[in-house]
Amino acid sequence: MENNKLKKKASDFRYNTGETKVPWAAVGENYNAEDLMTIVKFMMQGEGAAYDKAVAEVEKTVYALDKVSEPPAKLSLDRHVAAAEDMCDEYLNTKGSTFLVNCTAGFEIACKYAGLKAGDEVIVPAITFAATMAYPLSIGCKIVFADVDPITLNMDPKDVEKKITDKTKMIVPVHIGGYAVDMDPIMELAAKHDIVVLEDAAHGFGGEYKGRKLGTIGHFGSFSFHEVKNITSFGEGGILCSTVTEFLPEMKRARFLGTDFSIKIKDWLYDVTAIKGKNGPFVATNFSTTEIQGLGLQLQIARNDQIMKARYDAAAYLTERLSGCDAIIPQDLGGDTVKPTFHLYKLLIDPEKAGGDIQVLKKKLAQKGVTEIAHFGPLYRFAILKEYGYDEDEIAKTCPVCEEVFYHRFTHFPVYGLTQEQLDYMADSILESVAEMQAEAGLK
Numbered sequence: 001m002e003n004n005k006l007k008k009k010a011s012d013f014r015y016n017t018g019e020t021k022v023p024w025a026a027v028g029e030n031y032n033a034e035d036l037m038t039i040v041k042f043m044m045q046g047e048g049a050a051y052d053k054a055v056a057e058v059e060k061t062v063y064a065l066d067k068v069s070e071p072p073a074k075l076s077l078d079r080h081v082a083a084a085e086d087m088c089d090e091y092l093n094t095k096g097s098t099f100l101v102n103c104t105a106g107f108e109i110a111c112k113y114a115g116l117k118a119g120d121e122v123i124v125p126a127i128t129f130a131a132t133m134a135y136p137l138s139i140g141c142k143i144v145f146a147d148v149d150p151i152t153l154n155m156d157p158k159d160v161e162k163k164i165t166d167k168t169k170m171i172v173p174v175h176i177g178g179y180a181v182d183m184d185p186i187m188e189l190a191a192k193h194d195i196v197v198l199e200d201a202a203h204g205f206g207g208e209y210k211g212r213k214l215g216t217i218g219h220f221g222s223f224s225f226h227e228v229k230n231i232t233s234f235g236e237g238g239i240l241c242s243t244v245t246e247f248l249p250e251m252k253r254a255r256f257l258g259t260d261f262s263i264k265i266k267d268w269l270y271d272v273t274a275i276k277g278k279n280g281p282f283v284a285t286n287f288s289t290t291e292i293q294g295l296g297l298q299l300q301i302a303r304n305d306q307i308m309k310a311r312y313d314a315a316a317y318l319t320e321r322l323s324g325c326d327a328i329i330p331q332d333l334g335g336d337t338v339k340p341t342f343h344l345y346k347l348l349i350d351p352e353k354a355g356g357d358i359q360v361l362k363k364k365l366a367q368k369g370v371t372e373i374a375h376f377g378p379l380y381r382f383a384i385l386k387e388y389g390y391d392e393d394e395i396a397k398t399c400p401v402c403e404e405v406f407y408h409r410f411t412h413f414p415v416y417g418l419t420q421e422q423l424d425y426m427a428d429s430i431l432e433s434v435a436e437m438q439a440e441a442g443l444k
């Protein structure tokens, strides 16, 4: 490759130097046509003569394009990241939302804002993903598990109330499967006890609670764009939102070490400052995203309403097929109060009417080849908590609904991108399996 790249890059590489003749960017590398072809072949995989021919054509074109084009001035934190954030703000009706490497990074910023320290208590739902508790656990907070609602499997506000102590500093409601937690009572409790609420909205992008977008109700809300979530920014990504107006100007600096990119550097030196948290300053680390991720997120937000519609249609179809069976409680489709994203299709059974519990049903479904995806399960059973001195059996006693529902009643299914045959096969298999269970138990 001829080295004509330097003159093509902008002068402000990471710090704002203003215009110069010899650009800062000269310390970094970019990508070339060869690299791009590798990416094209990665994103569009295939084999056979027709594939090889199409790739060869693209290759020719990409090399021709290389001769008449310039590489992007910046690969990290620039206008496409900003444009993705603007789209989020418009979509969510928020201000200052900040694009991060992932949803878990958003949790960390919110926890640091709250000033969490060893010995503080953080209430999370009994059923969620390990990321929900990871940061507070890592700094020595006590994780307190709230029991769940028997139908939605979301944090039960009544149990949250029971578990609040004078050490409670944060509550983390998780909209499991994209179905809204009952947020009003949680926000009331938080206001009464001066507690920060961080919504784990990893499954919730576009979902609603009483006309408000999930992730925009608590003091903070963090979304995930990991490849298994409803939309993705090339495999990883997250958006952090906040309703804490005084923190909004800090939030983007909290993504990159406390740097303010709008300030032109002075006397050949950049400077950083601490971020203003609720009770004092904190040190920001680095959760920056790339321009490619920014582009990817814009593309997917643009089609999120279509994606939500397709998910709704598939869920509605399954619910209709399953609602004839009185042993099955199909996924609730929502209404005026709750608009789910249908990240997952939740299904419950009534073990008495089904002639057995969910473990029997799951075994039968696995035999029929209906997916065995890892479940969101009781976190207090995870090995890491035992290693940190938690007594799982004692905690289980404080979460009786979780114990009953998770081990005897509940499972969840994927519901997006399936063919009509696959959807039908899933519905048929569920109905047949329950009928088999009922016959084996002598019920029907």
Ligand SMILES: *Cc1c(COP(=O)(O)O)cnc(C)c1O
Pocket (backbone or CB within 6 Å): 101, 102, 103, 104, 105, 128, 129, 131, 132, 174, 200, 202, 203, 223, 224, 225, 226, 237, 238
């Ligand atoms: C995926 C997920 C997360 C973490 O999201 P990342 O973007 O992977 O950090 C957090 N909470 C729940 C409930 C999740 O499913």
